[in-house]
């Protein structure tokens with residue numbers, strides 16, 4: 001069960017997340033796109049997990065920085081996300097797949113987008129980026145409806 005509400009991030013925590021994402025971005029493995037992405041997820045317990053995008057010559061195996069961070073967090077026992085900072089050269093949004101993954105563990109989380117200078121280009125709730133999403137409750141309802 002996830003919290004419906006998190007207190008607003010402090011300026012210090014916001015900056016800490018952006019810095020962690022920027023640092024993770026330095027470790028991106030992007031020989032094909034040359035577009036490094038760094039992400040840092042703050043969990044409800046207060047821990048921060050970072051990730052970078054990792055590209056594979058068989059492109060379908062590539063993973064985004066946000067999902068790297070998310071899967072690191074979940075594999076370490078964290079299942080409730082409070083916020084994510086994503087740092088790219090031009091401060092853009094997480095892709096659709098990452099929005100879906102983040103929604104699974106943080107439907108009420110905040111998203112911060114920043115560029116490589118650390119300047120915030122957008123900050124707001126994930127639900128604005130992925131409205132009317134498919135979520136675990138809808139899956140459960142659908143399974144119930146399939147029962148004979």
Ligand SMILES: [Zn+2]
Pocket residue numbers: 064065066067094095096097098099
């Ligand atoms: Zn993505």
